[in-house]
Amino acid sequence: MTMTTAHAHTLDIINLNIALPRGQRLLRNVSLQLEPGEVRALVGESGAGKSMIGKAVLGILPHRIKRTEGEILLEGAHLNAMTPATRRSTVAKMSALIPQDPLTALNPVRKIGPQITDPLTRIHGWSHQRALARARELLDRVHIRAPDRVMHSYPHELSGGMRQRILIAAAFAPSPRLIVADEPTTALDVTVQKQILRLIRELQRETGTAVLFVTHDMGVVAKISQKVTVLFAGRVIEDAATRTVFENPAHPYTQALIAATPTPNVSAEPFQPVPAALITELHRETLAADALYAQRGRR
Amino acid sequence: MADVSTNSPRLILTDTNFRLWLPLFWIGLIAAAALFAPLIAPQDPLAQDLMMERLPPFFMEGSEPGYWLGTDSLGRDVLSRIIYGARIALFVSLIAATTTGIFGSALGLIAGYYGGWADRVISRLVDIWMAFPPVLFAVLLVAVMGTGLGSVIAAIALIDWTRFARVIRAETMVQARMDYVDSARIGGARRAATLVSEILPNVMPSIIALLMLEMGIAVIVEAILSFVNLSISSDDPTWGSMIAEGRGAIHFAWWVLLFPLIALFMTVLSFSTLGEGLKQHFDPVLK
Numbered sequence A: 001m002t003m004t005t006a007h008a009h010t011l012d013i014i015n016l017n018i019a020l021p022r023g024q025r026l027l028r029n030v031s032l033q034l035e036p037g038e039v040r041a042l043v044g045e046s047g048a049g050k051s052m053i054g055k056a057v058l059g060i061l062p063h064r065i066k067r068t069e070g071e072i073l074l075e076g077a078h079l080n081a082m083t084p085a086t087r088r089s090t091v092a093k094m095s096a097l098i099p100q101d102p103l104t105a106l107n108p109v110r111k112i113g114p115q116i117t118d119p120l121t122r123i124h125g126w127s128h129q130r131a132l133a134r135a136r137e138l139l140d141r142v143h144i145r146a147p148d149r150v151m152h153s154y155p156h157e158l159s160g161g162m163r164q165r166i167l168i169a170a171a172f173a174p175s176p177r178l179i180v181a182d183e184p185t186t187a188l189d190v191t192v193q194k195q196i197l198r199l200i201r202e203l204q205r206e207t208g209t210a211v212l213f214v215t216h217d218m219g220v221v222a223k224i225s226q227k228v229t230v231l232f233a234g235r236v237i238e239d240a241a242t243r244t245v246f247e248n249p250a251h252p253y254t255q256a257l258i259a260a261t262p263t264p265n266v267s268a269e270p271f272q273p274v275p276a277a278l279i280t281e282l283h284r285e286t287l288a289a290d291a292l293y294a295q296r297g298r299r
Numbered sequence B: 001m002a003d004v005s006t007n008s009p010r011l012i013l014t015d016t017n018f019r020l021w022l023p024l025f026w027i028g029l030i031a032a033a034a035l036f037a038p039l040i041a042p043q044d045p046l047a048q049d050l051m052m053e054r055l056p057p058f059f060m061e062g063s064e065p066g067y068w069l070g071t072d073s074l075g076r077d078v079l080s081r082i083i084y085g086a087r088i089a090l091f092v093s094l095i096a097a098t099t100t101g102i103f104g105s106a107l108g109l110i111a112g113y114y115g116g117w118a119d120r121v122i123s124r125l126v127d128i129w130m131a132f133p134p135v136l137f138a139v140l141l142v143a144v145m146g147t148g149l150g151s152v153i154a155a156i157a158l159i160d161w162t163r164f165a166r167v168i169r170a171e172t173m174v175q176a177r178m179d180y181v182d183s184a185r186i187g188g189a190r191r192a193a194t195l196v197s198e199i200l201p202n203v204m205p206s207i208i209a210l211l212m213l214e215m216g217i218a219v220i221v222e223a224i225l226s227f228v229n230l231s232i233s234s235d236d237p238t239w240g241s242m243i244a245e246g247r248g249a250i251h252f253a254w255w256v257l258l259f260p261l262i263a264l265f266m267t268v269l270s271f272s273t274l275g276e277g278l279k280q281h282f283d284p285v286l287k
C-alpha cells in the first residue's frame, strides 16, 4: 500500500540504479532528496545521467532502460510498489515536467489549449470550464498576451520563448508538488533564457512547488537553487547546500566545475577547463565501483 | 511584437492548390460518371450491334452521332463502356485501399510504437511477405480464391498492406521519440491513448497520401487482373478488359485501346498527385 508519513520528503530517491539490457549502468547508486518548496539543482557534464534521473521519477524511461535497484518515493509513497496504472496517475497528480526542447515538447498537430487542459480534466477530474479558466490564468501569469488566441493556435505559429512559457504554464497549472525542469533554457537564446529563468523562480516561490532543476550552468545553479547534486558518470559525487558548494566545494570535480564557470565579478580570472587527469581518475573510480557492483551481484 | 505570427496571405494558384484541384477535378468527373452511369452513358454498354462495329470517334470520318468515342469490334459504345468501367474501378479501389490502409497502418503503428517483440514479429512478416513478386502473387491468389470482386479486393489488400506497415512503422518510430509523447504520458495518458490521440494525428498525412497512392495502384491491379481475365465476370465492362480487347484490334481500331488507357492513366496519376497534395494540405508545419 502507499503509506504517507507526516513529514515526508517531496521526492526521495534511494540508491537508484538504472541499466541497459546488458547490465551497463547509467545511474550508479543515486540518492537525493527534495524537501517541500525546495529547488535542487542537478549538475554534471553531458551524458552524466541528469535526464535519466528525471525520467526515472516521471516514469518515462526509454523502453530498454530499466531500474535494477533502488526506490523512488513521491511524498512518501513508494512508486515501485504500485501497479503501473496507480503509479501513472500518482505521478501525473503530483508532478510535472518542464522539458528541454520547446520545439518538440508540444504536439505539432494539436492546438495549444487542449494540450494544457488535457491533464487537468483527465487526471484531476476538473470540468472543461475550470480547466480552461486555469489555463487562461496561468498563461496570463507567464505574460502571454492573448491567452484565448494562443490556445487556439498550433505550436508552429508561436516563437520558441512563447512555447517555453506555455510549457511552464502547463507544468504549474495542476499545482503539482514536484516539477522536474530539464535544462529548460538550453534551447533558447540568451535574452530569453533570463526571462524564462526568472519566471520559473517567481512561480516556484508563489506556489511553493519543489523543483528538480537540471542544468550544466553553475551560474544558473547559483541563481535558482538552495541545494546542489553534482553527478559524474551516473554517480553522485557531491550533495550539499548551494552556498556551501560555492564557498567550500568538497570534491575536486566540483571545484573544477566552479573554476570553469565564467563569473562577471571575477572576470579577470582566466577560464579553467576541468583537468583531464581528474576526469581520468573519476572514470577509474567508476570502473572500480562497477567491478565491485558486478561482483556483489554474482554472489 | 505580436504574440501570434500572422499567416502570410494565401495565393490563389499555389503549387499545392494546383496539385489539389486538378486531380480532384478528374476524380470528381470519374466519380460522377460511376455514380450516374445509367443517366450519363449515351448507349447501353453491353448492346452489341454488328452493323455498328469499329466506328471511329467523333472527330474522324465515318463516325456516328451518339457514339462519341467510337465502337469496338462487337459494335459496343466505347464511351459508355468507359463510364460503366469507372464503377468497378472506383469501387474496387475505394474498398481495397481502405482495407489495405487500415490493416497495414494498424500494424505499422503497433510495431513502431510498442517496439520489442511486437515489432520483431511484424517486421519479419513484412520481410517475408515482400519476398513474393506481387503480380504473380495476385494472380495466384485470385486463381486459388476464384474470380470475383471480393477476390480482387482481398488480393490487393494481401499484397499491399506491407507498404503501409513499413512506412507508418518508420514514421511512428520517429514520432514516438518526440518529447510531446513523454509529456502526454506524464500528463497521465495511457499508452494506447497516447498512440491514438497524439501519434496517429501526426502520421495521418502520410496515411492519406499512401491511401491515395493505393487507390491508384488498386485501379491498376484490377485492370491487370481484368486483362488476364481473372477479375470480374467478363460481361461487365472494365477498363482492363477493354484494354485487353482493344489490343487485338489496334491496327484497325486504335481507339478501343487508347481511350480506356487514357482513363486509367489519368485516374492513377490523379490519385497519386492528390495524395501528395493532401499530405501537404493537412500538415500544419509544411503548409
Ligand SMILES: Nc1ncnc2c1ncn2[C@@H]1O[C@H](COP(=O)(O)OP(=O)(O)OP(=O)(O)O)[C@@H](O)[C@H]1O
Pocket: A020, A026, A044, A045, A046, A047, A048, A049, A050, A051, A052, A053, A062, A065, A216
Ligand atoms: N535511449 C537510450 N539508450 C541507451 N542509452 C541511452 C539512451 N538515452 C541516454 N542514454 C545514455 O544514458 C546516459 C545518460 O544520459 P542522459 O540523457 O541522462 O544525460 P544528461 O546528463 O541528461 O546529458 P545532457 O546534458 O546531454 O542532456 C548517457 O551516457 C547516454 O548515452
Ligand SMILES: [Mg+2]
Pocket: A050, A051, A052, A182
Ligand atoms: Mg539531458
